Amino acid sequence: MTAAQPYDVIFVGAGHNALVAAAYLVKAGRSVCLLERAPVPGGLVRSEELTLPGFVHDTYSALHPSFVHGPVFSELGAELGEHGLRYVQGPVSTGASLPDGRTSVISTDPDARADELDRLGERGAWIRLTTDVAPHLKSLIPLLGMDLASPEAAGLLDRLRRDGADTALPYATLLTGTGHDLLGERFRSAELRCALLPWLLHLGIGPRRPAVPYGPGCSRLCCLVVTRRPMGGSGRLAEALSALVTGHGGEIRTDVEVNGGAGGGRQGRRGADRARRAAAGFCRGGRQYDPGPAVRPPAA
Numbered sequence: 001m002t003a004a005q006p007y008d009v010i011f012v013g014a015g016h017n018a019l020v021a022a023a024y025l026v027k028a029g030r031s032v033c034l035l036e037r038a039p040v041p042g043g044l045v046r047s048e049e050l051t052l053p054g055f056v057h058d059t060y061s062a063l064h065p066s067f068v069h070g071p072v073f074s075e076l077g078a079e080l081g082e083h084g085l086r087y088v089q090g091p092v093s094t095g096a097s098l099p100d101g102r103t104s105v106i107s108t109d110p111d112a113r114a115d116e117l118d119r120l121g122e123r124g125a126w127i128r129l130t131t132d133v134a135p136h137l138k139s140l141i142p143l144l145g146m147d148l149a150s151p152e153a154a155g156l157l158d159r160l161r162r163d164g165a166d167t168a169l170p171y172a173t174l175l176t177g178t179g180h181d182l183l184g185e186r187f188r189s190a191e192l193r194c195a196l197l198p199w200l201l202h203l204g205i206g207p208r209r210p211a212v213p214y215g216p217g218c219s220r221l222c223c224l225v226v227t228r229r230p231m232g233g234s235g236r237l238a239e240a241l242s243a244l245v246t247g248h249g250g251e252i253r254t255d256v257e258v259n260g261g262a263g264g265g266r267q268g269r270r271g272a273d274r275a276r277r278a279a280a281g282f283c284r285g286g287r288q289y290d291p292g293p294a295v296r297p298p299a300a
């Protein structure tokens with residue numbers, strides 16, 4: 001594909017969602033170009049040496065449970081593996097490090113976890129919370145990621161209310177309480193509370209926001225199950241997806257802002273205009289990207 005030729009599809013932004021869509025298109029023989037304003041593709045999926053040389057940190061997202069357990073990974077996983085992507089379960093699920101030096105380390109190994117909970121004096125409370133949450137999990141798990149206003153969710157929420165009425169952690173408590181209060185009531189050690197509370201943020205729920213019907217379930221699940229991570233950091237997913245796209249002839253142009261500042265904007269506009277079939281914005285709609293006149297549905 002030369003600069004003069006149009007592309008079948010042009011993406012504004014090269015975050016992992018655009019990369020996945022582009023991967024399917026290039027594998028189906030379509031020509032694609034991704035215009036990315038950052039110096040590297042991947043968006044919020046990125047790993048960098050943020051502290052000391054040799055210590056790689058996930059700058060933003062760290063865990064990809066819905067991706068790694070979902071249909072895209074089962075379809076593209078083998079090819080992504082050829083580009084170096086490997087998900088592994090490490091020995092530690094989560095933890096906290098407090099400014100005064102206190103720590104908690106929640107291991108995936110049950111014996112090591114029990115030892116740590118004993119050290120914190122929280123083994124009994126942990127078992128009680130786990131036991132109390134257990135009856136709700138059958139309804140809570142499908143609710144994760146579901147639109148809570150949908151009729152499907154309404155049925156599950158109703159079941160939670162009905163079946164959970166006589167449990168030690170009734171649905172009403174889950175619904176009206178906050179994650180902060182629940183963990184504060186259940187655990188004495190700040191180390192453990194600090195390790196568990198941030199997991200609510202992965203559902204977009206603030207620690208002091210009421211209506212956390214599935215917060216504790218999520219915390220428990222995240223701690224114990226869904227913590228496989230890409231070896232080498234989250235950014236390996238972006239790298240492998242980028243390699244897959246370019247390996248099939250797709251083009252990724254970085255440092256190009258569509259509708260943005262000086263040179264990049266013009267370049268982006270010209271690129272987006274050359275879409276033969278579609279121009280797609282994968283950069284969170286109007287907040288980050290104003291489609292304006294630059295990206296428009298191409299003539300049929």
Ligand SMILES: Cc1cc2nc3c(=O)[nH]c(=O)nc-3n(C[C@H](O)[C@H](O)[C@H](O)COP(=O)(O)OP(=O)(O)OC[C@H]3O[C@@H](n4cnc5c(N)ncnc54)[C@H](O)[C@@H]3O)c2cc1C
Pocket residue numbers: 012013014015016017018035036037038041042043044045059060061062063064065256257258259260268282283284288289290
């Ligand atoms: C701190 C943090 C932690 C997170 N942790 C997790 C986690 O552990 N697990 C999880 O599943 N999710 C996590 N998320 C959410 C997750 O990272 C995002 O939902 C996901 O990365 C969104 O991917 P995307 O491809 O849709 O968009 P993005 O990753 O936002 O990519 C959009 C891309 O478009 C580019 N762009 C935007 N506007 C323009 C323009 N005008 N011209 C050119 N390019 C443009 C941007 O530079 C960016 O590269 C976290 C988010 C944050 C902020």
